[in-house]
Amino acid sequence: MPETVFWHPFWVQSLIDALAADAPNTDFAALPVPASYRAVTVHKDEATMFEGLASRDKDPRLSIHLDEVPVPELAPGEALIAVMASSVNYNTVWTSLFEPVSTFGFLERYGKLNPYAKRHDLPYHIIGSDASGVVLRTGPGVHLWKAGDEVVAHCLSVELESPLGHNDTMLDPEQRIWGFETNFGGLAELAIVKSNQLLPKPAHLTWEEAAAPGLVNSTAYRQLVSRNGAGMKQGDVVLIWGASGGLGSYATQYALNGGATPVCVVSSAQKAQICRDLGAELIIDRSAEGYRFWKDENTQDPKEWQRLGKKIRELTGGDDVDIVFEHPGRETFGASVYVARKGGTIVTCASTSGYMHEYDNRYLWMNLKRIIGSHFANYREAYEANRMIARGMIHPTLSKTFSLEDAGAAAYEVHHNLHQGKVGVLCLAPQEGMGVRDHELRAKHLAKINRFRDSS
Numbered sequence: 001m002p003e004t005v006f007w008h009p010f011w012v013q014s015l016i017d018a019l020a021a022d023a024p025n026t027d028f029a030a031l032p033v034p035a036s037y038r039a040v041t042v043h044k045d046e047a048t049m050f051e052g053l054a055s056r057d058k059d060p061r062l063s064i065h066l067d068e069v070p071v072p073e074l075a076p077g078e079a080l081i082a083v084m085a086s087s088v089n090y091n092t093v094w095t096s097l098f099e100p101v102s103t104f105g106f107l108e109r110y111g112k113l114n115p116y117a118k119r120h121d122l123p124y125h126i127i128g129s130d131a132s133g134v135v136l137r138t139g140p141g142v143h144l145w146k147a148g149d150e151v152v153a154h155c156l157s158v159e160l161e162s163p164l165g166h167n168d169t170m171l172d173p174e175q176r177i178w179g180f181e182t183n184f185g186g187l188a189e190l191a192i193v194k195s196n197q198l199l200p201k202p203a204h205l206t207w208e209e210a211a212a213p214g215l216v217n218s219t220a221y222r223q224l225v226s227r228n229g230a231g232m233k234q235g236d237v238v239l240i241w242g243a244s245g246g247l248g249s250y251a252t253q254y255a256l257n258g259g260a261t262p263v264c265v266v267s268s269a270q271k272a273q274i275c276r277d278l279g280a281e282l283i284i285d286r287s288a289e290g291y292r293f294w295k296d297e298n299t300q301d302p303k304e305w306q307r308l309g310k311k312i313r314e315l316t317g318g319d320d321v322d323i324v325f326e327h328p329g330r331e332t333f334g335a336s337v338y339v340a341r342k343g344g345t346i347v348t349c350a351s352t353s354g355y356m357h358e359y360d361n362r363y364l365w366m367n368l369k370r371i372i373g374s375h376f377a378n379y380r381e382a383y384e385a386n387r388m389i390a391r392g393m394i395h396p397t398l399s400k401t402f403s404l405e406d407a408g409a410a411a412y413e414v415h416h417n418l419h420q421g422k423v424g425v426l427c428l429a430p431q432e433g434m435g436v437r438d439h440e441l442r443a444k445h446l447a448k449i450n451r452f453r454d455s456s
Contacts, residue, residue: 012189015082016430019134029147033071033080033136039126039188040407040425041067042095047102060096060415064408067124072184072192075116079145079195080137081153083427084207084435086186087130087398088407089215089246090352093415095127095180096408100355103127106181113159113174120183128187129155129179132201132210132435133428142195150201150435153193154382155215157182168228169378177376186211187407189428196379202390203438207429209449212398212422213250213389218377220250221385223347224325225258228381229374230347234259236322239312239339241332243280244271246414246422247350249397249452251325252278257393263312263321267417274420277451282315284308293335300358305338312339323347330354342367349374392445397421399452401432421452 011034018026042063050058074080095103103125111121131153135145145151158165158172165172179185184192201210223229224238232238238255242248243264255262256279263282264275272283289311293304312321320341326333329351336346337359346369351357364371377385388394401424402410413419426432436442442449 012428015134015428019084019435026148028134028136031136031147036068036070037189038404039067039069039190040128040404041065041069041124041126042098042103044102044104044123044125047098047104050098055097055099056416058097058099058415060093060411061408063096063098064127064411065124066405066407069124069126069188071190072119074137074139074192075119076140077142077195078139078192079135079142079198081131081133081151081191081193081198082136083131083133083186083188083191084429085132085211085401086128086188086425086427087208087212087214088187088410088414088423088425089129090350090414091129091177091180091215092127092187092411095125096411097415103180106176107183110176110182122183126183126185126188126191127179128185128191128425129177130211130214131186131191131193131427132207133191135198136190138195145195145198149198150437151198152201152210152214152386153178153186153191153197154199154218154377154379154386155179156197156376156379156382157194170222170228170375187404187425187427189404199383199386200390201435202386204392204436204441204445205389205396205449206433207435208401208424208426208432209396209398210435212396212424213385213394215376216247216422217250217389217394218382218385219349219374220247220254220325221388222377222381223349223374224251224254224323226377226381228378229372230323230325230345232258232260232323236260237263237316237319238323238325239263239265239321239336240325241265241328241336242267243283244274244420245417246397246419247327248325249274249278249421250394252280253394256280257388260323261316263315271420274452284311284315291335293331300334302334302338302360305335308335309339320344327351328353330357333357334359337369337371338363340367340369343369345370345372347372347374349376392441395445395448397452398424400424401426
């Protein structure tokens with residue numbers, strides 16, 4: 001486990017003071033870097049603690065720790081950032097539950113790649129795949145970023161030594177998700193990232209708002225908008241599962257923004273209202289409709305697929321969906337394949353209800369449908385998705401913010417779907433509401449920024 005090393009509270013206060021609006025000319029490169037920092041971790045010697053339990057019975061509050069850890073050596077091409085805020089994604093939940101596998105296997109394999117990668121193979125894993133903050137130090141070979149730059153970090157970590165990843169960096173053989181398959185993640189006071197993970201922080205957002213979109217916004221962009229995903233076009237009808245959630249809320253915005261028609265599937269009247277507040281009109285409340293796509297754990301019910309298809313056509317005036325935005329996985333995948341129109345697309349990332357999907361292949365092959373796998377986003381897609389946020393065209397969907405000490409409780413809420421949108425975590429930021437630079441743009445979009453807060 002991490003050693004107990006001296007932490008510098010006065011350094012933290014110096015950083016907070018330097019980021020105040022009345023101190024814009026601070027020399028951040030001159031700020032001393034402490035020997036240690038607080039970080040949210042899971043422990044390698046606890047990786048079997050939930051063995052024999054069903055996923056729903058595993059409690060991330062028991063496996064997530066707040067430790068004090070030493071600051072690692074900075075490698076060439078990397079940046080050390082002071083993390084003002086982060087957020088919880090479903091990969092945080094998977095890591096904390098040690099499922100489907102323990103993430104320490106990822107760290108062990110990465111550690112064999114080169115001497116710098118060896119730093120990641122530790123008896124603890126600092127987790128978290130989102131961050132907003134300020135650059136403190138850069139390693140050799142970093143030229144586009146400097147100490148004092150306010151940034152957000154996307155979570156794609158690649159080596160790019162193979163030619164296979166240069167057309168689409170997601171295809172790099174050494175592609176990993178930072179904070180999930182690598183160490184030194186964003187749920188901490190400091191984080192190490194590769195410099196090409198950095199993007200400019202949207203100036204009209206607070207630290208916690210800016211940290212929320214990273215993983216889910218970029219994932220939704222590639223999955224739905226990019227030519228690497230569904231390639232959504234104007235006029236498409238898009239079925240969005242979990243349309244008010246951390247991922248689906250961005251898909252809903254992209255559909256509306258791109259001239260498509262979202263059909264939003266949610267699980268409560270409150271979540272239905274969130275979709276209406278986003279601007280969606282066609283909404284299916286699963287709980288009110290009572291859909292049961294599985295008769296038991298081994299048998300699906302095609303009549304329920306048909307009932308869903310009928311409901312969609314009632315809402316759309318007779319149209320089936322062009323695109324299904326899939327991420328629940330096992331529970332819904334059979335229905336998703338069925339309801340897509342002839343020649344339609346089912347684009348899938350994640351599988352929060354289970355990875356072993358089952359569907360009736362007749363509805364796929366005989367109707368010329370396509371299933372596309374999508375995973376996070378490449379550098380360009382992450383940049384484009386962040387630019388949409390920075391220009392006020394897509395808005396953060398942050399509903400609730402926890403302290404770093406309560407990261408386990410935040411993960412518990414996401415695990416049990418007790419949240420709307422995204423759940424944030426304050427790291428070095430002492431309170432919510434800090435970090436806004438463009439007050440004019442914020443005032444223009446304040447109602448849209450706050451709608452998830454108002455619903456929680």
